[in-house]
Structures are given as C-alpha cells and as structure tokens.
Amino acid sequence: MSYAYYPGCSLTESAVEFDVSARAVMAHLGLELAEIPDWTCCGASAAEPVSKLLNYALPARNLAIAEKEMGGADVVAPCSACYLNLLKVNREVTHDRHLLARVNEVLLASGLTYSGSVKVRHILDVFLNDVGAKIIAQRVNRPLGGLRVAPYYGCQILRPYPVFDDPKRPTSMNRIIEGLGAEVYPWEHGDKCCGASLMMGHPEVALQSVTDILKAARQADVIVTVCPLCQMNLEAYQAEARKLGARPVPILYLTQLMGLAFGLDDEALLLEKNLTVSARARRRLAEGRPSGPDPGMEGEKTEETRKETPSKEERHV
Amino acid sequence: MSEAVRPTWSPKEDEYGPVLARLKEEVAACMQCGTCTASCPNGxxxxxxxxxxWRMIQFGMVDAIFDSHTYWMCSSCYTCTLRCPRGLKLTSAMASLKRLAMLTREGRREGAFYRAFMDNVESHGRVQEMGMMSGYFLKRMDNPALPLRYLPLGLRLLGKGKVHLPGGGQGRILGPMFAKAREMEAMP
Incomplete structure (x- = not known):
C-alpha cells in the first residue's frame, strides 16, 4: 500500500528519530511512503488560540496538495497533533458548506482548494488496521524478551474523535507490543495528558503531569510514545520530575521499539538521539536482555530521592 | 481582585463583542453538570x-473572564470535549477564551508562546524550533530569566543535532494565506 506521508515540523528537528524509525519500520512492513510535496505546518495547538480560520486552513493546505497531486492516497501522520489537526478539517469543515467556502477562500491565496476526499490516518492506525498485529509479529527477528513496556497514547489520537481505539480505555498498542515479544506494563496513565505546551507558559503545572506519569511507570522498563511532544515532555524534564519523586525511565518512540524487534540497524533507530536512553540501556536493548531498573538518564546517578509530594489526583477534588 | 488596582483593562466592546458572541454560542447549551471540571487534568x-x-460566558461577565487565568491552563487534552454530555466543543471554547484574552496586554503576555509559534510558521512555513523559542523569549521580556530555564535543554538538543540554528524552512510560502485569513477575520 502507498501513503501520502505528512511528517510534520517536529520530525524534521527534535523528533528526527521518530521520522527515521517510522520510515524504516514502514519500509520493513512493505508500506510505501511518498512525502506530501511542499508540506507546511499544521498549526499544532498554537493556531486555534490565534486564528480560528488558520486552525483549519493550515492543515487543509496539506490535504489539498495530497488531494490534487497524490491520487487519493491516505495521508498518514506520525505526530498526534498533526493527525488531529488534519482530521479536524475532515470532521468539522468539509460538511459545513459555509465554513468550507471560507477555508477555501484562504487556500485560494495559495492557489489551492480542498473538497474533503482525502482520508487522514495516524501511523498507529495504519500499523493496526492495514498491516495487523499478526503480520507485525511475523516480521520480528529479535523478540524483546519480556521487556516491560508502558504504552503511552497521550491525548490527541484518542480524543475528541474515537477512531481506532477506545478513548476511555485505549488498548491499540497492546497487541503490537506483545507481538514484538515484550510485555505490556499494566497502568492507568497511558491516556493522561503530559501537559503539552503548558511546559512553555506554566512549567510547574505541566511538570506535575509529567511526574505523575513517570511515577506510575515506576516498574516499567520503557515507556513508548507516538507523539513528539509527549516524547519531549516525558524525556526532557525527568531530572526535575525526579525531585518530585519520579524515577527516570527510558522513553522510546513506538517505531523505535518495533525497529529493535525487527532487528533494524542503528541508523534506522537513532536511539542515541533520545534524551533518556543511555549507552548502557542501548546496549542492553540491542542485546535483547533488558532486566532490572536502569537509570536511563545520561550522566545521572541512580540515587533515588522519594519526597512524598501529594499527587495531582489527591489534591484535586 | 481588589477594586483599586486591576492588572488589565477590558478592551472596548466593539473589539471583544464578536469573539464573546461566538463564545456564547459555543457554550449556550451548557447545563452546568460539571463533568468538564471533574475531567480536567489541570483543574x-x-x-x-x-x-x-461557561456560566460566566453565558452571563457575559467579561471583566471576571479577563481577570481569570483558567483558560491559560488548558493543555488541549480534549477530555472535557469527549465527555461533555451536551456534545459541546469545550476545548475549542478554551481556545476562544485565549483569543478573547489576547486582546489585553496581560493576555498577549500569556499567549506569547502561541504568537511566537504562529509568527515562526508565517515566516518559515515549517516551525524552526530554535528560532521559535527565541521569538518566544523576545515576547517575554517581562521575564528576562526565562531563557536560562530552557538553556540546558537547548544545549542538550543542539549537542544531539536535534535542533539547528535559525534559518531554513520553506520561506514565506504561507504569507499569502496568513494575509488572507487576517483580512477575513478583521471583518465581522
């Protein structure tokens, strides 16, 4: 199958390992990707507070190009925010003639129009429903030997539109993780918000969310994400979360974990780009014998400081 | 809030009128069940x-809305939108509140990250992370220590080759669309 690939801005910079591993894993599964020519930013969650119209027109521009030049191929986005913004155009705009006309008026400034014929897919949806967990399991060359993996879904692939998973109790990653020979770490925090861009304006609030998630993953070997912003928040602030009682955990993109099990090369995984995967953890992951808690963090000691701060849920009644 | 000193002035009615009218429509069907409050991770x-x-919006209590910082705590997790028994798009309503508040000076400071992000998109087509953060810091001159907070992370990312120096991207490819949207949104 062939897809119109929309990497999104983060995957060209801070989430380059997501881009590289996603492309490698897709290729390994026999899926063809063609990047949408001249794609531009979807506006993330920053467009809506600035301009309602651009919140629709920015993602619509990319769908319009895919519609015009890519023969009706499904658009696949690895980033949750890109996925939701693109999907929102199909859900909120294309059935509203007045709004569609306004959005198209903006698009016309770029010489484009969009009719709503392109399907928007998240990469996890493609893995699950176009490939299937069974085929994924068959492509495994190096089973992950019982690695305890906490699946972290984040928000925007689950909500507000339930598409390929149950937003109240997401399980879509379970069968993939089990197919890779790993164990699904049981926890309730897979769909909790990481604080997203609050980490910029009100870091103390977002840090509480990150801490709660990391605390809940205390016994897990790794957390896997499918969103560059979740990945950034869970990785980059572990030192601060530790002061609030969390234990550092390596965070991988789902596609990196899949690549590991498929036996793909280091250049396809780019694990050295992750902020929480130490050289030791990399070696152990590569050898497929994960065991015991690992500090994960580069250049940090394991010494655990457990200050009992009340969790957010306890305080917020 | 004391009567004597207000941190913000409410903008003139013809400025906020259209945004508030839209907001009232967005939450008109709210029946005050509180599911949103119970669901909010940042509550x-x-x-x-x-x-x-939502009630304050229904009553048009603009001054109290401008005085609050509630909507700046929304991280767009969409839990309230998913659960609202009336099917209201509450996350969008929070974004509309941010747009409304950005008519004030305090609101423009609070919304600095969103503005810096969109400025960067307008200039480069694709977000250039380091340039975007610099733009954010410039809009937050009220807090000169802010860049220091993110400096260690910036250096780690730079060391890993995960961000690059400002420049690059698609240029002003989105300029015409931004101009058109601005023109259309200026009209009621």
Whole structure:
C-alpha cells in the first residue's frame, strides 16, 4: 500500500528519530511512503488560540496538495497533533458548506482548494488496521524478551474523535507490543495528558503531569510514545520530575521499539538521539536482555530521592 | 481582585463583542453538570472551574473572564470535549477564551508562546524550533530569566543535532494565506 506521508515540523528537528524509525519500520512492513510535496505546518495547538480560520486552513493546505497531486492516497501522520489537526478539517469543515467556502477562500491565496476526499490516518492506525498485529509479529527477528513496556497514547489520537481505539480505555498498542515479544506494563496513565505546551507558559503545572506519569511507570522498563511532544515532555524534564519523586525511565518512540524487534540497524533507530536512553540501556536493548531498573538518564546517578509530594489526583477534588 | 488596582483593562466592546458572541454560542447549551471540571487534568491550577467559566460566558461577565487565568491552563487534552454530555466543543471554547484574552496586554503576555509559534510558521512555513523559542523569549521580556530555564535543554538538543540554528524552512510560502485569513477575520 502507498501513503501520502505528512511528517510534520517536529520530525524534521527534535523528533528526527521518530521520522527515521517510522520510515524504516514502514519500509520493513512493505508500506510505501511518498512525502506530501511542499508540506507546511499544521498549526499544532498554537493556531486555534490565534486564528480560528488558520486552525483549519493550515492543515487543509496539506490535504489539498495530497488531494490534487497524490491520487487519493491516505495521508498518514506520525505526530498526534498533526493527525488531529488534519482530521479536524475532515470532521468539522468539509460538511459545513459555509465554513468550507471560507477555508477555501484562504487556500485560494495559495492557489489551492480542498473538497474533503482525502482520508487522514495516524501511523498507529495504519500499523493496526492495514498491516495487523499478526503480520507485525511475523516480521520480528529479535523478540524483546519480556521487556516491560508502558504504552503511552497521550491525548490527541484518542480524543475528541474515537477512531481506532477506545478513548476511555485505549488498548491499540497492546497487541503490537506483545507481538514484538515484550510485555505490556499494566497502568492507568497511558491516556493522561503530559501537559503539552503548558511546559512553555506554566512549567510547574505541566511538570506535575509529567511526574505523575513517570511515577506510575515506576516498574516499567520503557515507556513508548507516538507523539513528539509527549516524547519531549516525558524525556526532557525527568531530572526535575525526579525531585518530585519520579524515577527516570527510558522513553522510546513506538517505531523505535518495533525497529529493535525487527532487528533494524542503528541508523534506522537513532536511539542515541533520545534524551533518556543511555549507552548502557542501548546496549542492553540491542542485546535483547533488558532486566532490572536502569537509570536511563545520561550522566545521572541512580540515587533515588522519594519526597512524598501529594499527587495531582489527591489534591484535586 | 481588589477594586483599586486591576492588572488589565477590558478592551472596548466593539473589539471583544464578536469573539464573546461566538463564545456564547459555543457554550449556550451548557447545563452546568460539571463533568468538564471533574475531567480536567489541570483543574488543580485553575482559579475558576471550567463549569463556572461557561456560566460566566453565558452571563457575559467579561471583566471576571479577563481577570481569570483558567483558560491559560488548558493543555488541549480534549477530555472535557469527549465527555461533555451536551456534545459541546469545550476545548475549542478554551481556545476562544485565549483569543478573547489576547486582546489585553496581560493576555498577549500569556499567549506569547502561541504568537511566537504562529509568527515562526508565517515566516518559515515549517516551525524552526530554535528560532521559535527565541521569538518566544523576545515576547517575554517581562521575564528576562526565562531563557536560562530552557538553556540546558537547548544545549542538550543542539549537542544531539536535534535542533539547528535559525534559518531554513520553506520561506514565506504561507504569507499569502496568513494575509488572507487576517483580512477575513478583521471583518465581522
């Protein structure tokens, strides 16, 4: 199958390992990707507070190009925010003639129009429903030997539109993780918000969310994400979360974990780009014998400081 | 809030009128059940609960809305939108509140990250992370220590080759669309 690939801005910079591993894993599964020519930013969650119209027109521009030049191929986005913004155009705009006309008026400034014929897919949806967990399991060359993996879904692939998973109790990653020979770490925090861009304006609030998630993953070997912003928040602030009682955990993109099990090369995984995967953890992951808690963090000691701060849920009644 | 000193002036009615009218439509069907408040992961940091905020909008209490910082705590997790028994797009309503508040000076400071992000998109087509953060810091001159907070992370990312120096991208490819949207949104 062939897809119109929309990497999104983060995957060209801070989430380059997501881009590289996603492309490698897709290729390994026999899926063809063609990047949408001249794609531009979807506006993330920053467009809506600035301009309602651009919140629709920015993602619509990319769908319009895919519609015009890519023969009706499904658009696949690895980033949750890109996925939701693109999907929102199909859900909120294309059935509203007045709004569609306004959005198209903006698009016309770029010489484009969009009719709503392109399907928007998240990469996890493609893995699950176009490939299937069974085929994924068959492509495994190096089973992950019982690695305890906490699946972290984040928000925007689950909500507000339930598409390929149950937003109240997401399980879509379970069968993939089990197919890779790993164990699904049981926890309730897979769909909790990481604080997203609050980490910029009100870091103390977002840090509480990150801490709660990391605390809940205390016994897990790794957390896997499918969103560059979740990945950034869970990785980059572990030192601060530790002061609030969390234990550092390596965070991988789902596609990196899949690549590991498929036996793909280091250049396809780019694990050295992750902020929480130490050289030791990399070696152990590569050898497929994960065991015991690992500090994960580069250049940090394991010494655990457990200050009992009340969790957010306890305080917020 | 004391009567003598107000941190913000409410903008003139013809400025906020259209945004507020839209907001009233967005939450008109709210029946005050409070599911949104109970669902919000950032509720602990809000001064007014989401449920109360919808009521304040219905009553048109602009001054109280401008005084609150509740909507700046919304991280767009969409839990309230998913659960609202009336099917209201509450996350969008929070974004509309941010747009409304950005008519004030205090609101423009609070919304600095969103503005810096969109400025960067307008200039480069694709977000250039380091340039975007620099733009954010420039809009937050009220807090000159802010860049220091993110400096260690910036250096780590730079060391890993995960961000690059400002420049690159698609240029002003989106300029015409931004101009058109601005023109259309200036008209009621």
């Amino acid at each position: 602990f940091a809000m001064d007014i609960t989401p449920r109360t905020m």
